[in-house]
Structures are given as structure tokens and as C-alpha cells.
Amino acid sequence: MQTKQAKPPGFEAVQEAASRIADQIRRTPVLTSAEADRRAGARLFFKCENFQRTGAFKFRGALNAVRALSQAERAAGVITFSSGNHGQAIARACQIEAVKAVVVMPTDAPAAKVRAAQSFGAEIVHYDRMTEDREALAKSLVQREGFSLIPPFDHPMVIAGQGTSAMELIEEVGRLDALFVCLGGGGLLSGCALAASALSPGCQVIGVEPEAGNDVQLAFARGEPVSIDVPDTIADGARTTRVGDITFAIIQQQVTAIETVSDRSLIETMRFFAQWMKIVVEPTGCLAAAAAMRQREFGADAKIGVLLSGGNVDLTQYGAWLASS
Numbered sequence: 541m542q543t544k545q546a547k548p549p550g551f552e553a554v555q556e557a558a559s560r561i562a563d564q565i566r567r568t569p570v571l572t573s574a575e576a577d578r579r580a581g582a583r584l585f586f587k588c589e590n591f592q593r594t595g596a597f598k599f600r601g602a603l604n605a606v607r608a609l610s611q612a613e614r615a616a617g618v619i620t621f622s623s624g625n626h627g628q629a630i631a632r633a634c635q636i637e638a639v640k641a642v643v644v645m646p647t648d649a650p651a652a653k654v655r656a657a658q659s660f661g662a663e664i665v666h667y668d669r670m671t672e673d674r675e676a677l678a679k680s681l682v683q684r685e686g687f688s689l690i691p692p693f694d695h696p697m698v699i700a701g702q703g704t705s706a707m708e709l710i711e712e713v714g715r716l717d718a719l720f721v722c723l724g725g726g727g728l729l730s731g732c733a734l735a736a737s738a739l740s741p742g743c744q745v746i747g748v749e750p751e752a753g754n755d756v757q758l759a760f761a762r763g764e765p766v767s768i769d770v771p772d773t774i775a776d777g778a779r780t781t782r783v784g785d786i787t788f789a790i791i792q793q794q795v796t797a798i799e800t801v802s803d804r805s806l807i808e809t810m811r812f813f814a815q816w817m818k819i820v821v822e823p824t825g826c827l828a829a830a831a832a833m834r835q836r837e838f839g840a841d842a843k844i845g846v847l848l849s850g851g852n853v854d855l856t857q858y859g860a861w862l863a864s865s
């Protein structure tokens with residue numbers, strides 16, 4: 541596939557993305573909390589992508605990738621196979637750019653997700669999760685209909701777009717001693733690492749994935765991508781089974797360490813955000829914060845960036861998590 545040979549983007553690609561998407565993305569707020577600082581033993585700066593359009597950072601990479609297409613590619617339309625935040629972000633970006641969007645979703649996808657993509661004008665193509673492979677289906681539609689495939693993470697323009705979140709954070713608060721970023725396929729982490737190494741040299745960049753699906757931690761130690769079964773975790777944005785090839789190349793070069801967080805700790809962190817900072821953060825969005833708030837060796841003056849990746853969560857489920865103990 542074309543993206544397999546694609547050269548990893550550099551920081552210039554992040555800068556280009558920032559100007560390409562500036563008029564449509566929200567410059568999300570950076571929040572602080574004395575209680576968070578107390579827990580971490582350092583100064584934490586939360587970049588709140590739960591306030592981004594479509595409720596997650598994915599809109600950055602999606603819009604950058606759609607806008608980077610040629611006229612011919614735009615005319616043919618875009619396809620993706622994520623039913624989660626990336627699918628919504630692609631649907632919205634294509635609506636803004638007046639490009640046809642096709643989102644491949646399982647027949648049993650939650651009605652709310654189907655409706656969200658449809659409300660942005662996307663066409664839904666269903667597949668049977670038991671008997672069909674969504675990537676193979678998407679690729680056959682690419683061949684037959686000439687659509688451009690924009691995958692959720694392993695794509696230079698997606699990575700560069702995601703990196704604009706860390707770029708904004710560092711522009712706003714200055715140099716960081718460390719930056720914590722959640723990690724599924726690694727689009728957000730690799731883009732943020734490009735921004736951090738250029739704008740805040742020496743900043744430690746720490747990727748955080750669910751304990752139940754630590755494939756990147758294993759890959760990082762082994763020096764090559766590792767495939768695992770679909771992990772059983774409430775962090776649904778990080779249920780990936782294998783890191784990307786482009787994202788992994790950047791992670792290997794630019795990331796300091798990979799840590800893991802338990803589901804229990806994600807629930808405690810969701811509760812922390814509701815109680816102390818009055819914000820709704822989805823489980824995957826809590827990964828980086830959960831890890832940052834257990835760090836103690838940085839020192840009280842250290843400046844630590846924390847990416848809150850999104851806030852899309854089913855409210856009934858969210859209420860049950862907050863009420864559980």
C-alpha cells in the first residue's frame with residue numbers, strides 16, 4: 541500500500557499542517573489544576589482536545605489530510621474504515637471541503653456513531669464483522685471507485701495534523717520538561733513528538749497505552765511492530781492491535797518511554813476531571829493524565845504537558861463509571 545513506503549513527515553510537515561487547518565480548527569484551551577499539580581509533584585498543563593471540533597483531536601489530522609489531496613483525488617472522494625472519532629472527523633472535514641466521504645462501519649455499529657457520520661453527510665458502507673475484513677473492503681472500494689483512503693493513524697498528513705496540538709501547547713506555555721500523550725496507533729504521539737523535539741529540545745516524550753494492550757511497549761523494546769489480539773479495555777480509542785509503520789519509525793526515534801495504565805486508573809482519572817476540573821474526558825483521553833499524575837520525580841518546578849485527546853463518551857456509561865468505586 542502506498543502509505544507503507546511513505547517517508548515519515550518531519551516538523552516542517554507539522555508547521556504546514558498548522559497553516560493548512562488554522563481557519564477551521566479550534567485553538568483548544570490549556571487548563572491547569574492545583575490539585576493535579578499536587579498529585580504529580582510538578583506543574584501540569586492540560587491541552588484540552590475534548591473541546592476540539594467533533595470532540596477529539598482527530599479533526600486536525602483529518603482536515604489536514606483532506607485538504608492536502610489533489611483536485612483529482614478530491615473529485616473521486618475519500619474513504620475510511622474507522623467508526624470512532626476518526627470516522628466522524630473525516631466526515632466533518634469532507635463536509636467542510638465539499639468532498640464525498642464514505643465510512644466503512646460494522647453492521648452492528650452503535651446507532652449514535654452511524655447517525656453522527658450521516659449527520660455530516662457521509663455515506664455508510666456496512667460490513668459483517670464476523671465474515672468480512674474492513675480494511676480489505678475499503679481497499680477493494682479504493683480500487684473499484686478510485687476513492688482516496690485516509691487511515692486513522694498511519695499516514696503522513698494525519699500524523700502532521702495531530703502534531704499541531706502539541707505545537708499549540710508549547711507555543712502557549714513555553715518549553716516543557718516532559719510531554720505525556722495517549723497512544724493507540726501512534727498518530728497523535730508521533731506528531732506530538734515531532735513538535736516537541738523541534739520546539740522544546742530535551743523534552744521527554746512519553747507515550748501511554750492501556751495495560752491490557754501494551755503492543756507498542758513490547759514493540760519499543762523489541763525494535764519492531766508487534767501484533768496483539770484486540771485488547772479488552774475501556775479505552776476504545778486505543779484498542780488497536782498493531783502500531784503503524786510510519787508512526788513507529790518516528791516513535792522509535794523521538795519518544796523517550798512507553799508506559800501503561802489500568803482501566804481502574806482511567807475511571808479514577810475520569811472522576812478526577814469531573815470533580816476537580818469540571819470537564820468530561822473519555823477513557824482513552826485519560827491515559828496521559830493518569831500516567832502524569834503518578835509521576836513524582838520531576839520536581840515541583842518542572843513543566844509537564846498532558847494531552848487530553850477527546851471527550852466522546854456515552855453518557856449512561858459515563859455516569860455508571862463515575863458512580864462505581
Ligand SMILES: *Cc1c(COP(=O)(O)O)cnc(C)c1O
Nearest residue numbers: 625724725726727728777849850
Ligand atoms: C484515536 C484516539 C486516540 C489514539 O490516537 P492514535 O493516533 O491512534 O494513537 C486517543 N484518544 C482518542 C480520544 C482518540 O480518538
